[in-house]
Structure formats: C-alpha cells, structure tokens
Amino acid sequence: MEKGMNLKLKIWRQKNTNEQGKIVEYPVSNVSPDMSFLEMIDVLNDSLVAKGEEPVAFDHDCREGICGMCSMFINGEAHGPNRGVTTCQLHMRSFKEGETIYIEPWRSEAFPVIKDLMVDRGAFDRIQQAGGFVSVNTSGRTLDANAIPIPKEDADKAFDAATCIGCGACAATCPNGSAMLFVAAKVSQFALLPQGQVERKERVLNMVKQMDEEGFGNCSNIGACEVQCPKNISIEVIARMNREYLMANVKPEN
C-alpha cells in the first residue's frame, strides 16, 4: 500500500456558545487519498478519544451531499476547495502532502456556534415556517396529480431551485451575511409552479420579513453565494425573488 499523506490541521475549538474559541493545531499522518474529509476527522477524533481528549464536534449525517448537515469552512472556503460538492463529498485526494488545512465553522451572526464546528441554523427553519409552503391540508383529497399539466421547462426549473439543501453556505460566505440565495430558491420553486400561485405574494413578503428579522444582511449582488453553493443554485433565483417582491409590493392586497 502506498503511504498516506501527512497534514497539519488547524481546527477551531470552542467549548460552547458563550466562551471564546481558538484555533488548535493537530498533526495527522498516513491519510489515504481515498478517505473522505470527514473520515479524516473521524480518525483524528478516535485518536483524541483514546487520549481522553474531547473529539472535535461537527454536524454531519447523510455523508452523501444531500442532508445539508455538514458545514465547514475549509481553508476559508465553504465546503472546501471543490465546486458543486458538500464537505462530506470532499475527498483527501484534493489535498497535497504536507498541506496545512484550516477548518472553521460557518461564520455568520445569524448562525451562532454551538460547539467547535457546529452552528445553530434555526433561522432557516423559521424562514420556512413563515411561508415556505403551499397551504393545502394533507387529506389526499386534492386534484388528480395529472389534472394540471406543467410545462417541463417550468417543472425542471422548479426542481433545480428545490434542490437547495439548506446548508447555509451561501449566508456564511456572503460578505454581507445575506441569506438571499436560500430564501430565493424556495420562493422560486413555488413561483414557478401553478400550485404556488395562490399565496405567491404573501409568501415572498412573509419569508423576506422573517429573513430580515433573523439578522441576515442585505444582498448587494456580489455573487459569492452562487460560487460556494454545493448544489449550484443559480443567482437567477435572486433576480426572480426580487421581481416577486416588487410585484407583491406594487399591488398590495385589499
């Protein structure tokens, strides 16, 4: 077997929300290029536990790029150096022998650190609760699913917007701390579908209001979010949401 890599990890350690955190250095050796990034941290953690030290806390679950739990800045980039992938999909073959890797949690006022690399993204849930739904009860007594044909192009675009995994990389990356890409993806999904039309205005107004209340910043079209989004959500959704928002404000109801 080929010998693995030796790396120097510089990891943000923070005991809890209130205490100050700091970067701690951990050397790791014999890292296989076939390991995933999180498996590399698993190995580090097992060695810490064996020494009686607390392992590095980090969020993760599916480890295949779909649940949106994993959330790390790796060398200053959300989800690491590769585009269109999450942290958990990143493999060590993307790193070089001897490299120093900085690993930090999302940095955003709206996402307070819980411990080490783990943050609280409850703000996203609350934005969803403010309007990210179609108000239809779950009786099953709705129209037949094929009663309203939807042009394939609209269905595909709605799907593309709906693939957002709610990871928060967009907001964490944005210099203004704006969550526009996340919110606009949800607004766009419904705006593109006939089922979303009835509540179109209220939805965008309520979700934007909640977004502002959560302390996310304003969007100034920098576009960093789109670059770091692991699901390649296009910044076009923001343009669509701006139009939706404008329309909703121009003709207020009642």
Place this chain on the structure above:
Amino acid sequence: MNLNAKIPDGPLDQKWTKYKNTARLVNPANKRSIDVIVVGTGLAGASAAASLAEMGYKVKALCFQDSPRRAHSIAAQGGINAAKNYMNDGDSTFRLFYDTIKGGDYRAREANVYRLAEVSANIIDQCVAQGVPFARDYGGLLDNRSFGGTQVSRTFYAKGQTGQQLLLGAYSALSRQVGKGNVEMLNRHEMLDVVIIDGKARGIIARNLVTGAIERHSAHAVVLCTGGYGNVFFLSTNAMGSNVTAAWRAHKRGAAFGNPCYTQIHPTCIPVSGDHQSKLTLMSESLRNDGRIWVPKKKEDVEAIRAKRLKPQDIKEEDRDYYLERRYPAFGNLVPRDIASRAAKERCDEGYGVNATGEAVYLDFSSAIVRYGKAQANVKGIHNATDQQIIELGTKVVEEKYGNLFQMYEQIVAENPYKTPMMIYPAVHYTMGGLWVDYELMTNVPGLYACGEANFSDHGANRLGASALMQGLADGYFVLPYTIGNYLADEIRTGKIPTNSPEFDAAEKNVRDQINRIMNNKGTKPVDHFHKRLGKVMWDKCGMGRNEKGLKEAITEIRKIREDFYQDVRVPGTADYMNQELEKALRVADFIELGELMCIDALERKESCGGHFREEYQTEDGEALRDDNQFMYVAAWEWSGDPSSPKLNKEPLIYENIKVQQRSYK
C-alpha cells in the same frame, strides 16, 4: 402477549373503507386538549405530525438532527411507487398489492399491504398539490420509471433525489403547522425512554442534545417514526445517526419486535474502499432500468482487470457474463434486490469480482447511452449521426435521469461513470423488521404507535424498491390520522398527564443511570471500536448468507462485545452539554443488544425467505427455499429482561386472496 392484528372483516378491497366508516372520532373541541408526541420527523413522522396538527391535536415532534428537513428520508434517491396506471401498462391496486406480497416472499399481512396499495395514488396527488416537483414529460404530465420485482412502470421520481423532494414537501406541511403554533418542534432532541403508566404509553424521556438536559414530555399517545436500524452493521447506506434507540427502548418497555432478522442488502452500492470507511453509498435501483450488470466470463480477464492491464471497455461483448439476464430472462436486471444481491455475491465468491478486493461487479450504461442517443438523433432529425454524436446525445439523456447519482459516484471513486462502467457491490440498506404493529399501526402497548421504517409491517421478508417512501407517507398522511382517533376517543376526559408521577421518576432515573455508567467508565477505546466489531460479526454471520454454525458463533461473539463495551468504552467530556461521543455510545449499546436478537431470530427461522437466506435451505439452483408449513408467521419477540433470552410469540399469516407460490422471476 396479545398479538391481535385487529384486521377488519369483510372482503379485502372493502376492509379499509369499512374501518374508516366505523372508527371512532374525536370532535374538534376535544382534539385541542389531547397531546400527541411524534418522535422522528422523516417522511413518516413529518407527515404524521403535520396531519395530526391539521386535525387539531396538540403535537410535539422531536428529531435528533438540527432540522426536520435533514432526516434520513432526504437521502432516498430513486422514486416512490403508486398504482396510478398513468402509463396504461396494466397497473392496478391489486397488482401493486400482489407485487408487494410476492416481493416480500409471502411474509407480510394481506390487509395492511392492500391498504397501502389503495392509498398510494393519493400520495402522488397530495405531493403535487404541495408543490413537489416530480419529473415530467414534454407534455407536462408526470413521468414514471420501473423498479425491481415489477413488470409495470409505476415509480414517480424527481431525478435521483426523490426522497429529498418528498421530505421537503412533508417538511413544508410540518413547518406550516409549526408556524401556526400547532406543533412544538424540538430539534436536536433524542428520545431515550418511553413512559408507561397503567399499561398505556403516556410520554417519553428525551435528552436535549445541545444542553444535555434530561426532559420529561407527557402525552395521550406516542408515535415512533424513528426509521430503520441498518447501522447495526456499522457500514450501511443509512445516515450516520440512524439508530434503533427509540424502538429498542420501547421494546424494553414491552413492545414486541417483529422479524428483526429481515434485512435488506441492496445490490447496487459503491464498494468498500478501505478501513477508514464510515458509511456506504447507494447507487439507486432506478439505475437498473438502464444499466446492465456483468462480470467477465473468463478468469484471465478478471485477473487482467484487477491488475489494471485491461479496462472493462476492452472486454468483448461475447466475453461478458450478464448473469442476471442469463439467470432470470423474464425480469433480467430488474429482479428484486435480495435476488440481485445474492447473484452478485455468488459471482464474486466464484472469483469473478472486478476490483482489488474481489468484491465488485460492473453496472454498465454504454448500451443505454447508445440506445438513447439514437432515439434523440431521430427526434432531432439528425440523419447519419456519428458514433460520437450518438454518445453525446445519449449521455445527455442519462445525465438528465441520473445526473446527481453519477456525480456522487465520481466524487467518491474518482472515475467517470459515463465512460467507464460503475463498480458496485451489495450493502446493507433497509430493515424490514421493526416494532410489531397491528392494522391500526399500534404496537402491543396501548397508545404507542410505530410508522414508517420503524415498524415491521408491509414489506414481509423483502421490500420492493420505491415502496418505503410510499409506506412512510401512507402511514403518516393517510393511515395513522384515522386510526389514532379510534384510541384517543377514550382519552377525551383524561386531562393533561402530569410528569411528576413515579413512572416518570423511574424512567428518568433509568436514563440517568445509563448515562452515568458510560460517562464514569474508565475505558480506553472509542465507541466506533465496538461498533465496527459488531458490524463485522453481523455482516459476516448474519448478512447475505446465514447458517446455524455462524449464527451461534455470532451470538457468543456479540455477548463478548457487550461485555467489553461496558468495561472498556471511553467517552470524554461531560453529559451536561453537547457530547456526540455520548450520543454514539448510547446508540451503540442498543445496537449490540439488537444484534443479538437479530441472530437469535435468524437462527430460529429455519427457512430462507426474501432477505433472510439460510444456506441450509435453498433450492437446487440456489434460490431461497421457504417452509410455509412451519414458518408462515411473524416472529414477535418479547423482552425478558435479559438480551440473551427473549421470548418468541407468533402471529400466523393467513392468505385468503393470494395463492402462495414459490417466487419465480425467471
């Protein structure tokens, strides 16, 4: 033990209607004073919590992730079945029912499965109404594809992200109710015990995973939607946090555990790459619509491939063994999962595996790419298209259907599956076993329900692809909301359940004692050490092939692992704040006990059926050999206080509408 399944009488296709017409109701005013706890907010839990809240019950829902949107259901890829017959290919409620019973190797209850098939069409209507963006054709109507074990196309999908889109739909319905204040959502909470008072489920003990606080929550009914236990094998396609703890603690409080040994090993997963492996990744069954599975016919080709002297593309067509097409001409690559997995193992055991470990077969899209490419060229009016053009056009079609799966594969394996066939191997994927429930989805403990993968109900000894999503949503949206009222109708005068009773005291103490025992242990090894040991025993001896000798050894080895665990596990830090190592330890402790029960169940079931393959019981050509005279029952295990001596209860299975046959996919 009372194992009355409470199946309504009358003809099969009228049972559910009859049930709904006669079940007792709770009026709207009374619903407001009834509390229901829903543990788990995957497809089953989110749909149940949203529906119950819409109906007016006061709901508290828990999940261990930081948001309900991240439940393991999110990872489901290929699709969801429904008997819509949009394709006009002869599908019907009865056919979906029949396929499911047959696919499950005649080990599921007729009445439950028929109901599932009956409500399946509503699921699609409901999801579309919620704005779930399913795949559509150019006419704007919903598209379908095929899954294993069927000869119709009844699977609805959203690329390879169907679970994500369905869960986000259920999550949106749940969010709407949270926003309205009808559901109190407790994220990052883990249920650690059920509280039973006077024989009824009355609440739970949960740990707040952020603050470490041990909390008491009371309710008039408790619904467990906590998913499957495939992670008992350490390596599986399940998410890292998927666990058996909630179901297991319920079992230890009296709920019977049904058919624990029925495990689904999925044929198409990315093979293990090394010791560091933390989980395995599925390549959806939908890929078998277009991918052909093969290994070389000649050993010398196998060796050349392993030594990287030959590439798969270099093997001539006549030197390839498309072994599923060869053995099962009627279903070909679309045989059910248990059969496809065993066939892959058979080829690899014979020495035809195509990677360094000898545990991989090819899943090849080249014929599909050419087929689609030619069709596209025709559609686009390109005459005399070059091979290159055809491949480009065909690649686009395949990308449209499975793009995210191909991307996932490339990330992990660092090979381009559009150009080189995928390498795949079976891996643990789903557990048909789970908490025993009756027709109303209630366990044998009154007031304690189980929905989704956490129950044992609908899939018999083998689940068909795209049927778990169907079951989860059927349970949560359309079954439980009716059946729970039949029980809660008796609770309208009960009033709020206090949490200061001796039963709550005892349950909380039980949880605290276990946490303290683990935290105070002065061991030397991390939790994963024990989990990996357990997983290896389970995979080697209670995996794809099982036999008496191996199972007996496994039982002894697991007992030793349990002993070692409590002596040598080490969990640093404290229990009074976020401590992921402690979370893992509590889960693995339960997995160890469950593993032993799985082996005992597998040992007891002296037949082969579906995912349970006892090597002693097979036909001449290596197919599973059932013994209907002796084993046509649900094994419902009862906790005795000692993990090594559970008590077996049997619920006989009776087939009135289907003729029980030897399963054949030839």
